[in-house]
Each structure stands twice: as structure tokens, then as C-alpha cells.
Amino acid sequence: MTRKETSTRTDRRSFLKATGGVAAAAGLAGCTGALQSSSSYPSEQVEMIVPWSAGGGTDRTGRKLANLAGEHMDTEFFVSNQTGGSGSVGFNAIANADPDGYTVGVTTVEICTISHLGIAEVNPEDLTSVMQYNFDPASLTVPEDAPYDTVEEFVQYAKDNPGEISISNSGIGAIWHLSAAGFAQQAGIDVKHVGYDGGAPATKAVLNGEVQATTASAAEVAGQVQDGPLKTLGVFGDERVSIFPDVPTLKEAGYDFTMGAWRGLTVPNDTPDERISQLHDAYKSVYDSDDFKSFMDENGFGTVYRDTEEFSSFMDSEYDRFADIIESLDLN
Missing domain, CATH: 3.40.190.150 (Bordetella uptake gene, domain 1)
Structure with a gap:
């Protein structure tokens, strides 16, 4: 469209x-009408x-x-x-x-x-x-003990286990859902999308084991990643983000996708x-x-x-x- x-x-x-x-100013005379000079x-x-x-x-x-x-x-x-x-x-x-x-x-x-x-x-x-x-690019964040440490390993796991991975977001149709869906399409993987009422409960769902991953901004998951329960595999931007300087972009992992x-x-x-x-x-x-x-x-x-x-x-x-x-x- x-x-x-x-x-x-x-x-x-x-x-x-x-x-x-x-x-x-002279060139605007026709379009400003009664506006002040x-x-x-x-x-x-x-x-x-x-x-x-x-x-x-x-x-x-x-x-x-x-x-x-x-x-x-x-x-x-x-x-x-x-x-x-x-x-x-x-x-x-x-x-x-x-x-x-x-x-x-x-x-x-x-x-x-x-x-x-x-x-x-x-x-x-x-x-x-x-x-x-x-x-603020989306980021792909998973439990620290997940069986994948990179975006490439995450994608391969999803391909080997189609439909097994659920990704939480801040609401169906919201930007983090669309980011996850767009990436899944780009990577050719079959995942489930689960909407929550905001980024915080979506992150909590990963901590509670309700889902296997979440997409949110790096800032929204920073506390949980820095404290250890979660790890971020990649960010959906053209460049790495300052709070996660060691986390690669999707482009670095071979996926030409930003959102x-x-x-x-x-x-x-x-x-x-x-x-x-x-x-x-x-x-x-x-x-x-x-x-x-x-x-x-x-x-x-x-x-x-x-x-x-x-x-x-x-x-x-x-x-x-x-x-x-x-x-x-x-x-x-």
C-alpha cells in the first residue's frame, strides 16, 4: 500500500x-493572509x-x-x-x-x-x-539462562522449534509487537506474540517464564539486564545503544532490519x-x-x-x- x-x-x-x-517574507504574502508579519x-x-x-x-x-x-x-x-x-x-x-x-x-x-x-x-x-x-530501537531480550546467546542462535532455535517461542510486547499492534513481527518475517521464523499492558509487565512475563523473549527499548529492560536475570541479544537500530555498548545490532548479525x-x-x-x-x-x-x-x-x-x-x-x-x-x- x-x-x-x-x-x-x-x-x-x-x-x-x-x-x-x-x-x-515576500514570498509568503499569498499564503499567510491575515497572519502577523x-x-x-x-x-x-x-x-x-x-x-x-x-x-x-x-x-x-x-x-x-x-x-x-x-x-x-x-x-x-x-x-x-x-x-x-x-x-x-x-x-x-x-x-x-x-x-x-x-x-x-x-x-x-x-x-x-x-x-x-x-x-x-x-x-x-x-x-x-x-x-x-x-x-529508540527495539531490543531482543531473553532469560540469562536461555539456550541461545546470540541473535543467530535465537533464530536457529526458532527454526528448529517452530511455534515454541513466545515473545511478549506492550500490546498487540503497538510498536514493540510490530518490531518483533517484522523481525520474525525478516528472519523467516514462526513465533507467537503475546500482548501485555505496557513494557514493564511484558518484561516481567519473561522473568516469570510466561514467555521466552520480549521486544522493548533497551532502556525498559536495562535494569533487569544489568542485574543479571535477563540478557539482550540484539538491538533493532542502525547503531549500538550507549547503555548496551557490547550488544550488536541486527545488521551486525546479518539481518537488514531496523525498527x-x-x-x-x-x-x-x-x-x-x-x-x-x-x-x-x-x-x-x-x-x-x-x-x-x-x-x-x-x-x-x-x-x-x-x-x-x-x-x-x-x-x-x-x-x-x-x-x-x-x-x-x-x-x-
Whole structure:
């Protein structure tokens, strides 16, 4: 399934690419209408909509961005949590906000899955990207005494014992389930997927012997791995993660597969390009700061930067990839 891109978004991407993300005010006269001149922006607070509950990873990273962004733009940023519907309530709130540069969404991987799952219609086409700032790859974690010590041995065991291995996840249709299912398809193995209400109970299920493995972010299993009951065989990223520097990636094990949770920033469609550029530059300055990098590293959040156009293309490719995986799992 390939999603059709609108001419509006295509024109926006071409414009940003050609100008390096900075639009001349004169060229925006036709699309800004009654909006204030660029010299007066920003003249009020910027709301950052977080589609997930307070205290979670998306909320915490969003609040850190908000706290620091005000140092790079002459205004305050504040977070509002608009939750429900696997993120769809918040995503719709972002999409339906006034396109004036005063609403920014902290957008997560679920924007690329929920329409395929039949949860809501909102998808990346309803938003315009600003930048990506995070990627947390899935990790394959098993009991310390499991009869396999590498991804290759795990795959071989699964092939020798089809259907015997059960992999827990944070909920059927959630990113860790899709990561495990995508890897199983790539590796050609037959495994069972068992959904739990979150990453913590999914990890506990491995400890209790209810399942033989789990897929979650490295940060979610770090405590159990470092203390010994569990071991992580591989991470689903392009690079190893800092908290598990000795754990190889799937690519190192011979499987060209990456997947995980990610977070980025979006605005409503038709937000003027110049304001998108100003927002991007402020958030990029935050991303590059020692304060933000330390916060992300100390809390186990991976940092990945994609600019406005790169993030838009990335969301498009993710949307199409998840369509194929979800269709193959008959989840929609």
C-alpha cells in the first residue's frame, strides 16, 4: 500500500529544500493572509501538544524541549497533554489547530500505524514535519539462562522449534509487537506474540517464564539486564545503544532490519514555511545543546536528527512499511 502525497506537501518540501528551510517574507504574502508579519513572530506562547500522558517518555522529552526552546525564541513554550485513542486524540488536535506557528505537536511512531489498525483516520499526510529528535530501537531480550546467546542462535532455535517461542510486547499492534513481527518475517521464523499492558509487565512475563523473549527499548529492560536475570541479544537500530555498548545490532548479525519507537515535531498543514523554519532552528539549537544531550543520555533516550524534509520522507516510508506489516498480521 503506497500513500498518495498531496501537491501542497510536495511543494512545501521543494520550497524548504531550495531555500535551506528559510523563506523570504515576500514570498509568503499569498499564503499567510491575515497572519502577523514575520518580525512580530512569535508574539505569544507556543503550545506543544503531547498525545500521551504526563510522566511518560514522550511527555518528559517534550517538556525538556519546551523548557529549553524559549531560550532560542523570544517567547515561552508550554506542554498540554491531550491523550486517548492510541495517540489519535492528540494527533487530531495538532492537525486541527490554527496553522499560525503557535501549535507544535510532539508526534510519535503511532501516527504511522493507527490508521492501518483501524483506530483513527489521522496519518502523516495530516501534519507537516518540523524535525525528528529521537529514535529508540527495539531490543531482543531473553532469560540469562536461555539456550541461545546470540541473535543467530535465537533464530536457529526458532527454526528448529517452530511455534515454541513466545515473545511478549506492550500490546498487540503497538510498536514493540510490530518490531518483533517484522523481525520474525525478516528472519523467516514462526513465533507467537503475546500482548501485555505496557513494557514493564511484558518484561516481567519473561522473568516469570510466561514467555521466552520480549521486544522493548533497551532502556525498559536495562535494569533487569544489568542485574543479571535477563540478557539482550540484539538491538533493532542502525547503531549500538550507549547503555548496551557490547550488544550488536541486527545488521551486525546479518539481518537488514531496523525498527523502534521515535519522536519528532510537527505542525498543522498550511503553517507558513518561514515559521516552520524558525521553529526548526530553535528546536535544533536545543537538540545540539549539552543540556538536552545529557538529559536524553541519562534517561536512556536515543537521539536521532532528521531535518524538515528528511523527517517528512521518513514518516512517509514508515507509513508504507507499517501498512505491509499490519496487513500481513491481519490486524486491521
